[in-house]
Amino acid sequence: MATIYEVSKLAGVSLATVSRVINNTVPVREATKLKVEAAMRELGYRPNSVAQSLASNRSNSIGILVSELGGPFYGELLSRIEAEFRAAGKHVIIAAGHSDAALERDSIEFLQSRSCDGLILHVESVDDEYLCKLAESGLPFVLINRMVEGIADRCVTLDNERGGYLATEHLLQQGHRDIAYIAGPMWKHDSQERYKGHQDALKDFGVAENPALFFEGDFQETGGVNGLNHLLKQGAPFSALVCGNDEMASGAITVAHEVGLEIPEQLAVIGFDNINFSHYTYPKLTTIDYPVAEIGQMAARWILKRVYHRPIDELKAVFTPELIVRDST
Amino acid sequence: MATIYEVSKLAGVSLATVSRVINNTVPVREATKLKVEAAMRELGYRPNSVAQSLASNRSNSIGILVSELGGPFYGELLSRIEAEFRAAGKHVIIAAGHSDAALERDSIEFLQSRSCDGLILHVESVDDEYLCKLAESGLPFVLINRMVEGIADRCVTLDNERGGYLATEHLLQQGHRDIAYIAGPMWKHDSQERYKGHQDALKDFGVAENPALFFEGDFQETGGVNGLNHLLKQGAPFSALVCGNDEMASGAITVAHEVGLEIPEQLAVIGFDNINFSHYTYPKLTTIDYPVAEIGQMAARWILKRVYHRPIDELKAVFTPELIVRDST
DNA sequence: TTGAAAGCGATACCAG
DNA sequence: CTGGTATCGCTTTCAA
Numbered sequence: 079m080a081t082i083y084e085v086s087k088l089a090g091v092s093l094a095t096v097s098r099v100i101n102n103t104v105p106v107r108e109a110t111k112l113k114v115e116a117a118m119r120e121l122g123y124r125p126n127s128v129a130q131s132l133a134s135n136r137s138n139s140i141g142i143l144v145s146e147l148g149g150p151f152y153g154e155l156l157s158r159i160e161a162e163f164r165a166a167g168k169h170v171i172i173a174a175g176h177s178d179a180a181l182e183r184d185s186i187e188f189l190q191s192r193s194c195d196g197l198i199l200h201v202e203s204v205d206d207e208y209l210c211k212l213a214e215s216g217l218p219f220v221l222i223n224r225m226v227e228g229i230a231d232r233c234v235t236l237d238n239e240r241g242g243y244l245a246t247e248h249l250l251q252q253g254h255r256d257i258a259y260i261a262g263p264m265w266k267h268d269s270q271e272r273y274k275g276h277q278d279a280l281k282d283f284g285v286a287e288n289p290a291l292f293f294e295g296d297f298q299e300t301g302g303v304n305g306l307n308h309l310l311k312q313g314a315p316f317s318a319l320v321c322g323n324d325e326m327a328s329g330a331i332t333v334a335h336e337v338g339l340e341i342p343e344q345l346a347v348i349g350f351d352n353i354n355f356s357h358y359t360y361p362k363l364t365t366i367d368y369p370v371a372e373i374g375q376m377a378a379r380w381i382l383k384r385v386y387h388r389p390i391d392e393l394k395a396v397f398t399p400e401l402i403v404r405d406s407t
Numbered sequence: 408m409a410t411i412y413e414v415s416k417l418a419g420v421s422l423a424t425v426s427r428v429i430n431n432t433v434p435v436r437e438a439t440k441l442k443v444e445a446a447m448r449e450l451g452y453r454p455n456s457v458a459q460s461l462a463s464n465r466s467n468s469i470g471i472l473v474s475e476l477g478g479p480f481y482g483e484l485l486s487r488i489e490a491e492f493r494a495a496g497k498h499v500i501i502a503a504g505h506s507d508a509a510l511e512r513d514s515i516e517f518l519q520s521r522s523c524d525g526l527i528l529h530v531e532s533v534d535d536e537y538l539c540k541l542a543e544s545g546l547p548f549v550l551i552n553r554m555v556e557g558i559a560d561r562c563v564t565l566d567n568e569r570g571g572y573l574a575t576e577h578l579l580q581q582g583h584r585d586i587a588y589i590a591g592p593m594w595k596h597d598s599q600e601r602y603k604g605h606q607d608a609l610k611d612f613g614v615a616e617n618p619a620l621f622f623e624g625d626f627q628e629t630g631g632v633n634g635l636n637h638l639l640k641q642g643a644p645f646s647a648l649v650c651g652n653d654e655m656a657s658g659a660i661t662v663a664h665e666v667g668l669e670i671p672e673q674l675a676v677i678g679f680d681n682i683n684f685s686h687y688t689y690p691k692l693t694t695i696d697y698p699v700a701e702i703g704q705m706a707a708r709w710i711l712k713r714v715y716h717r718p719i720d721e722l723k724a725v726f727t728p729e730l731i732v733r734d735s736t
Numbered sequence: 737t738t739g740a741a742a743g744c745g746a747t748a749c750c751a752g
Numbered sequence: 753c754t755g756g757t758a759t760c761g762c763t764t765t766c767a768a
Binding site for chain 1: 453454455456457458460461466468475476477478479481482483485486489490493498499500501502503517520521522628657660661664683684686687688689691
């Protein structure tokens, strides 16, 4: 592969000048520019990005850490982030943290060792303190779906509490009073927040919470399966079910079919996230929309602005969820 | 950040020696090694991967090009590939080709410009010739889900034809004779192959194909929706439906519910791929398993072996699909 | 607007 | 086993 040196020789200019037209940073006389471009074309020259990185101390790569690469949620997130950076000539390095603190820390180090210019983090297990220290270390990063005090300006989140409220409010407005709840793992921030919203809604409607109608699941389909089975066994009657996310709602729906519960006539079910597949269920799932693509885009823009100083004005930090009514409620 | 130079000074050895203990390539006396390691620890030294890449002409990065980052299929693929490389200390750069020839070519160039050591490609639109030329250019890459003559040793594929056969055979064995087919876009290789398998199965059972029972969809849910609607309108009776993939099967099932067709009593439905969500449907979808994770792993190993000369023996090229019987047939 | 030259932080070959 | 040193390909002052 041709180097910048050969281009400069062929064009009869200095290395520096070639570099200038490549990066088109400092004005170069039109004639010179054309000569250089002709030389580049003739040699089929393509800049060596590694050398560029070494010299400029910029890798043009952004590390993305998510819990899982599979799953409907992260796919959409990555998709949007990649598109955004690709358009800006940057590239994306991915890693999975699997909701494990050690792995998450590991991945962050890994990404750093790859000299990423910035990081987009979706971490659930490392604690706030670690993240604050990381911020102090000077590493540029944005946090997705998590609000950490002290570094709030790096957080792009969804108002999960509001979402939880909306879900339960919807059921209450439909007249339901005995509402069961299958939560995600309660050590996860978003699980807690969503549940908090649920409780607030109950309170606002003057409905007392029944502990027998609560189950802590795992955000997976099995959580919904086990959850509904458990709740039914308790014997406490309920006409509606709120699930911490769509996967669990899907599991619950499966159980409902098995035990012959009509949805929504005998049991109304609502999910959370509005994943791509929430309309695969039968009946189609009513849920709370998580604008994951927009959040990904916003995170990407944060990096573009803060790290690469691109002129980007509005940087929205907190997104508001929306109720999507389908057939399951 | 400390450099190798500072480490060498502190340890009282040469640059070269430090490099040796980092890469632990050539034997170094134990005592020296300890000194160097102590120095590295004291300085909190971490090698600069960009400098390493420039000097060694190896970036330790692998480019992955898939059609979409979203969707259940690619998520699993990426997940396994990332895990495999991560364990080997390599990292993964991702790009999306969106089934568009220009974009696919673009992405490949982009990945090359990022000096990836190797590429894993899931491309649908660029032609065979382009890929053969690319292979000649010396770029190491593996092809996923596509068999190209001339570079067969770089292909990791599923026997789609066999899968198509299995699906239809299953229905035939259950006594169905009027079997409708909703295909993926017929310009895609896998669509053709799956359909070919379907035809072969019909032939083997002495069943004539009815053109009125064929519909070309788009591999999306809407393809299934439009497909079944179209087929029903044709008026030709059929008791079973083969779909080119699970997404379309899901769409078809939705329509079946809407028009009051009992599944599987009045209409048996079978999909293809066994995506994560194929059991979200009601009834749970019978389908053909696409071992996407294994295929991803195999592709990663191909790279590990061919590019990084890791000792890996078995390199399986063609995977065999399996029938997964659930409730929809 | 252009050129010269000093790095950037490693690797790897050649001696010793 | 260890050291010296050329190199990798480009960016970036500093001068002119």
